[in-house]
Amino acid sequence: MSLWRESLIHERVFGSYVLFTLLRLVYCVGFFSPHVFVYSGSLALIAGGVLLTRRRDFVWTWRARLAIYPVLMNALFVNMRWVSPLINKGKKDSLLWELDKLIVGGSLSVMLEPLISPSLTEFLSFCYMFFMVYLFVSMLFWLFSPTPVARIFYTGLFSLYGIGYFGYTLVPAVGPYAVYASEFAVPLTGYFMTDFLAEVYPTGTNYTDIFPSLHCAVTAYLLLFDMKWNRRRFWICLIPSLGLMLSTIYLRYHYFVDVLAGLAAAAVALRIARSARLREERLLDTPIEYLPKG
Numbered sequence: 001m002s003l004w005r006e007s008l009i010h011e012r013v014f015g016s017y018v019l020f021t022l023l024r025l026v027y028c029v030g031f032f033s034p035h036v037f038v039y040s041g042s043l044a045l046i047a048g049g050v051l052l053t054r055r056r057d058f059v060w061t062w063r064a065r066l067a068i069y070p071v072l073m074n075a076l077f078v079n080m081r082w083v084s085p086l087i088n089k090g091k092k093d094s095l096l097w098e099l100d101k102l103i104v105g106g107s108l109s110v111m112l113e114p115l116i117s118p119s120l121t122e123f124l125s126f127c128y129m130f131f132m133v134y135l136f137v138s139m140l141f142w143l144f145s146p147t148p149v150a151r152i153f154y155t156g157l158f159s160l161y162g163i164g165y166f167g168y169t170l171v172p173a174v175g176p177y178a179v180y181a182s183e184f185a186v187p188l189t190g191y192f193m194t195d196f197l198a199e200v201y202p203t204g205t206n207y208t209d210i211f212p213s214l215h216c217a218v219t220a221y222l223l224l225f226d227m228k229w230n231r232r233r234f235w236i237c238l239i240p241s242l243g244l245m246l247s248t249i250y251l252r253y254h255y256f257v258d259v260l261a262g263l264a265a266a267a268v269a270l271r272i273a274r275s276a277r278l279r280e281e282r283l284l285d286t287p288i289e290y291l292p293k294g
Contacts, residue, residue, distance in 0.1 A: 003050050009272050010155045011046055013162035014069065018042045018076070021169055024087040035083050042072055062147050069158040070139055076165065081206035084172045088208075092171045093179040096211060096255040103260075109176055109252045113186040116250075122190035124250050125197045127243030131215050134237055138222050141230075148280040148288055153225060156273030160221055163265045164214040172208035177252035188251065201253075212261030213254045216245050220266035225273065 004012070022039035029036070049065035100107055142153035176183070188194065223241045226234035248254040277288055 003047055006050050006054060008151065008155050009276060010069065010158035010162065011050065013159040014072070014165075015043065015046045015162075017162045017165045018046070018072075020166070021083065021087070024169075025083065028087050033086070035079065035086065038075075038079055042076065045072065059147055062150070063143055066143060066150055066154045069154060069161070073158065073161050077206060077209070080165075080168060080208050084169055084206070084208040087169065088172050091173050091179070091208075092211070093173045093175070095171070096173055096257055097176070097180060099257040100255050104256055107176060107180070107183065108249045108256045110183055112250050113184065116186045116188065118190045118194075121188050121194050121251075122192075124243055124247035125190055125193040127240050128215070128247040128251060128253075129193065129197060130240040131219060131244055134222055134241070135218060138226075148284060149229065152273050152276045152280060152288070153229075155276035156225065156269045157218070157221060159272045160217055160265055160269035161214070163268065164212055164217060164262075167212045167261065167265075168206075168208050168210070171211040173210035173255075174205075174207050175210050175253045176255060184252065197251075210254060211258045212265050213248050213258040214262060215248050215254070216259050217262035217266040217269070219244050220263055221269050224266070224270055
């Protein structure tokens, strides 16, 4: 219980996802699957991060503790490709397709077909790929910001990833581009970026990463965090970020309900970041925005 009390909100949310998936794995495949050791090791790493700052409360130990989560986020995302089929029976694309029919009367991806053009497809393919750059730059930038601000950012972001990974493993789906390809009458053609994305997307997906749309959720979180803390980057990233959200539907990677769920998850993550900010301000007894840079 001591580790739980000393943990930050994102460690509890992300750790709960890891523990929940570990228990599902043990129930479905037993104790001796290599994936069980992956999730057990992830829990040990999370606990180790908390212990690290307990014993050495320095800037570098906090950076190490926070940096655990980009590592876990990537490792467990890839591992989901093999874990999801072990703990789930089939995909849920038909459920998401039907929910879109209920919400908007059909598939928004199909409805957008009259707008399709090579230049728009190229631009939105660029926007979709922009996500990786924005995420990497943001994680690195805030990791090396003043420790209280870094904790605020990472608390919101990796609470969001914990929520998203719960969704991925409870509602696994592939996406309309694959499951409902026959519903689309107009092909998506473009230029270099379109061809590049079409080439790399199958290797970048884990075939379960649809609900909620973390492309939309994380982008919304990064953008709104920057609106408060880094206004210059907010304006630089605004247009590509809005294009990215549209691209998830236009490029047929997501259902509309995925986008709605992603934006709702981003709103929750921003509230969590606000709670983390209030905690930091209580500890420092000063408003965070008055902290010096560096």
